[in-house]
Amino acid sequence: MQSGLRLLAFVAVAATSLATSGWALGQQVTGTLGSPSATTTISNKQLPAPDPKFGGVIKNDALQSKPWWAPRIVPPKGAPNVLLIITDDAGFGVPSTFGAVIPTPTM
Numbered sequence: 001m002q003s004g005l006r007l008l009a010f011v012a013v014a015a016t017s018l019a020t021s022g023w024a025l026g027q028q029v030t031g032t033l034g035s036p037s038a039t040t041t042i043s044n045k046q047l048p049a050p051d052p053k054f055g056g057v058i059k060n061d062a063l064q065s066k067p068w069w070a071p072r073i074v075p076p077k078g079a080p081n082v083l084l085i086i087t088d089d090a091g092f093g094v095p096s097t098f099g100a101v102i103p104t105p106t107m
Contacts, residue, residue: 029071040071
């Protein structure tokens with residue numbers, strides 16, 4: 001019984017670490033990280049992209065503080081132009097796919 005729980009805990013930890021490490025591996029940063037000119041390409045697994053951790057230092061005055069800018073997100077080379085519109089509180093009746101007046105192709 002004890003070894004079964006240990007195996008289950010090991011599998012859960014391994015699955016969690018594999019799931020969370022994929023996001024970091026999918027990023028490609030060009031330029032110096034933290035500089036205003038840094039750009040990054042993100043994985044399309046999560047939209048919008050999660051906020052990066054702040055890499056600067058905030059002290060009591062500006063001379064002791066270290067500035068840091070989040071990298072600007074750019075599409076990968078050769079990516080198509082896609083406009084993603086996310087509507088809120090629109091329900092299933094809005095597009096004609098589900099019986100409303102807005103004509104859309106059949107899904």
